[in-house]
Amino acid sequence: MSYKKILLGLGLVMVGTVLFGQNAQTVAETMTLQKAIETAMVNNYDLKIAKNTLKQAENNNTIGNAGLLPSVSLSGGADYSKSDTENETTYIGLLESEGATSSGYNGSARIDYTLFDGFGNQYNYMKLQQTDERQKILFQQQMENTMLSVVQAFYDVCSAQQNLKLAIESMDISKERYQKALDRKAYGQTNKLEVLNAEVDMNSDSTQILYAEQNYLIAIKDLNVVLGLPVDSEFEVDEKLEFKKSFSEEQVINAAVSNNSTIQSQKKSEEITELDLRITKAAKYPTLSAYGQYAYSKTDYSNSNSIYSQSNGLTTGLSLSFNVFNGRQQRTREKNAQLNLLSEQERTRQVKAELERDASNAYTDYAYKMRIVELQERSLEQAELNFEQTKEMFKLGNATSIEFRTAQENMLNVANNFNDANFNAKIAEFNLLRITGELIK
Template sequence: MKTKYITLILLLLAYLCTNAQEVPDTSQQLTLQKAIEIALVNNYDIKIASGELQKAKNLNSIGNAGLLPSVSLNGGADYSNKDTEIELLSQGSDGAPSKVVIEQDNAGSATYNANARIDYTLFDGFGNIYTYKKLQSADALQETIFKQQTEATIVQVAQQYYQLCRAQQNLYLAKESMRISRERWQKAMDKKAYGQATQLDILNAEVDMNNDSTIVLQTEQSAIQSMKDLNLLLGVPIQNTYAVDNSISFRNDFTSEEILAAALLHNSRLLTQQQQEHISSLDVKLANAGKYPTLSAYGQYGYFRQDNDAGQLLYNQNMGTTAGISLKFNVFNGRQQRTREKNARLDYMSAQERTSQVKSEIERDASNAYTDYIYKRKIVELQKSSLEQARLNFGQTKELFQLGRVTSIEFRTAQQNLLRVAADYNDAQYQAKTAEFYLLQLTGQLIQ
């Protein structure tokens, strides 16, 4: 099958169609391209990853970073009813002090208040700015993680698709071998009727035919299981069945230098680690922001009213604006600030070391993957040559067997040899093709 690389449009399709479901047409042949498109819409891991991506996008705003003011509305009302006794000090007409006692039962008191308030942090050591940058970086990181999950799903689908192709091809070979064995048995029966074959020839042919029937059942079971495994990856009903396109073609434009360069530039795992390192550097700046004072401002417009049945103050009402600023500076908090700064720097250093480690691992993996692909391609060519020789050998042996110049054992050996070589050739092709997909995943070329 000619490889068709998945575009960013399909990636966005998976993101936008999280709740949609696409089902393959069981009446038509399923291609790898179609299988990947279906998986990008239905695959459970991609749906989960797209949900995490949406959460990161929801958090990526200046409001969540504290760069916008907060506005609140408050209001309330209180009422009380009490027996009240108040003793007041007053001055008589002669200037002498005297006491006045006021007593009132069931004295009511009501209070009403309402206000609109706005608060804003003017300066906090640029902590809110670094927080916003961290949210942006976290959003970009989640996009890379989503791409990484999409790439992993594409490779899984390709592997399982080719596993199904291999199983169906092996089933075809097993059925073809059984057909040959049935023809041999039938000819032995015909020859025996004319006295040209013995009962032993019939029994040998029947044993081989039964063995081939067992192999057909085993390979058919394997094909059914492979079909169900693929359906699970596609997110479609497990019992779906369809034919697959088992034609294969390979790319011949890989070079070791280009593979290594592309892996170091576009590998999703390395990009993820580099983004995490950048986030760690922002954590250092956020920790350092705690050393600076915090300057805040607020403004308020409010209404207040109080009514009393007893006391000197029977009625009080005010309405208007209030504004102010506040400054907070941490002088000493048990060296917690210093600890946060040290730990943030240590985390950043660890992230840098981890990036170097991942880079080295990617270099190794890319080199090994390229070597693995090249050698698997060579094995394909060798197996192709072996298959041609096995077909030629079986054809000649079949002719000689019909002429009675070779034994049934020699014919059976040639038949089994052809079946084994054909199966090995199929395995070599599909292993090389999955190695190609892994190489594309390492170099970030699956999604362009």
Template sequence: MKNKRIIPILFIFAFTSLSAQDKLLAKQDAVRLALENNFGIKVARNQVEIAKNNKSVLNSGYLPTLTNSTTANYNRDDSVIEFPGVFRDDGSPRPDVDIYKAEAQRYNSTLNANYTLFDGMGRFYNYKRLKEQYQLSELQARETIENTMLQLFSVYFEVARITENQNVLQQALEISTQRIKRAEYAFEYGQNTKLDILNAQVDVTNDSINLLNTKQQLANTKRDLNVVLNQDLNEKFQVDTLVAFIPKLQLEEFVEQAKLNNVALLQTERNLAINAYDIKVNKSGYLPNIGLNGSYGWNLNQSAASAFFPGTNNTTWNFGLGASLTWNLFDGGGTTVRVKNAKIAYENQELLKQQVELEVNRDIQNALAIYDNRLNIFNIQEQNVLTNLNNFERSKEQFQLGRITSIEFRQAQVNLLNAQTNKNLAKYDAKLAELQLLQLTGQLLNIEF
């Protein structure tokens, strides 16, 4: 009987000492680790770097092009030249001429420069478009970071909730363990029956199983958090269970400024600017292109000696300048079609902006209502815990005096346990609803967590 009583107690103290050794992972530390290590955030930042490279002057078309072309050729000929019917002055036949290893070499190097003076303003508007694309990529990266922060805190607060539930279940196990001891003493003095001891043992078993399941759930959820933070899956830590809510007046101010800060609305504005530049880029096809070109070349030609001429070395340098004007007077209507389609795309983007504005306004109002409701539920649950705690303390006194049964005492204990776990759930639900509202108002990354 004593061994059965000691086992749960040893489990409690062993688990408490193990948890006490874990370091505290504060909210700000979790945010810092996510910003540094999260895979999604790293990918988003790389996309921003790509857009940054694209908007540089090196990709604008404003710089000239310079190319070099160099060739080298080598020829070797072995030949025999015959002179049939040809005689010398003395009447003897002219001998054959045998040319062996007649080598000819040719070297050529040319440097070409081209520069576009005017292309119908196409590159100018395309350069502006690339800058807008860069700003859009920054907003997309911000959206990724905001979503990651929500994911981070949904898991972080789940760890905190389970941690608080674990503490509640641990206290319940301690109370149930004390009941066994009290029931045993009362049975020894003939004040109750064996049934009270069995009831207490059943409650200890149930509380122990609940605590073990909660411990496993907590370990799994911590691994989920380690995935978000991109650190060792078995990293040990505790989380901060304190939650502070933003004042109501500050939230109302954030809601009023939502149109200026909401990331979805800002993205639609950037897309609208990009579509406007697309129209201008396509209109550049109506205008001519004016360009300059220049070349500088060097040529060396070494020819081999022949039967009639000696070998020669010919070196040439050349320099040239030129200008060009190209005007596509009629391209079959392709430019006109592209301009019309770009205008339609711009109109679609305006419609999409109006739709997003309406949806964001709806989402903010819904999020604000959800937040208010969950905050009220949390306040009610806090009061409910106080009520059940008072009921439990009185039931405990009555149970010790023998005025209520162990079943009635257990019911008061279960009611308190449920009230405490419901309060924990309501607290973190309300905080997550607040964070979702902050994201919609564009303030999620501007607050202290």
């Protein structure tokens, strides 16, 4: 069987456990990369946390939260009193009142509204809007990071799955060689040493299967955590690879500077810092506020000259406040806010420079990994041809068991390298899509 066909095969049931006489769990379906990403978009823990943070930003983005709506308050109360009083006057003399009681109740409604505060409320609302927009970008960034984590974990499983399958195929070859050695010894065509060598190599392949199976099980658990599934979930993974369009370094850098979520988030941070400066400057202007209040109160008396008293009415007014001098605190806050803006502008330039570097490195990484894939593919063809020729020579007695084993191990190593090179190149391609902002469309 061709090892290249093995590498391009789909699926792998837990054949390692079958080999060792254990009960294999029936796998219901195959996990594709698309399905893995969709599952993570629903279940991933980091993404759920990011969704909550996004919702908080959406909740904060209201005109009321910015102070652009009036505030309305209601108040009310009731009281009761009982007392004995004495009052002596010049003309009447001593007046006494025993057990005099009174009860009263009151209520009021008040509305307050800031008419002008140097446009601080408007700037606050603009800041809430920009903060909401920035949080949406950060949420997209978390989605991109989650997708890239899924891709990494998914192809780790694919690689481990392929390596396990290759180890099992190598074991089959060693088993066939061991059986032929036994048959040849039975007919006196070889000695016991060749049988022992074949048995040692077969046992070595059994150990490699155990290592490969262990790596596969660990990779599955790592993927389950990223997907937000139970850790013990088992499934096959679809190993098919299809590389996307070609890239050029100039296109990658230009797309990254225009579309990358990191630079977009930083630009929003710069805009928010500029609004902070405007909000700070607004505090040096006077604040004009208006209010209106309706109040009602009534008190009932007993054992008194008065029966009751009552009042109600509407009160309105304006208030103006202006901070004439506060120890130059306002000036200091403005200077610091201006410095914060300058720092954010420098940080934007830094992010842009780092992004250009990262985009260039990502392109170089992808280009070299694709070249490695091509080289490993040619090496695999040569290793397969070498093994087939050595196998025929071994059957004819023109090659030793050591030469046969060397050709077998060389083919297995090259196949594993080709396997890893393919998946590494695919991960590099996804990283290019992420850095250019094309991962989520």
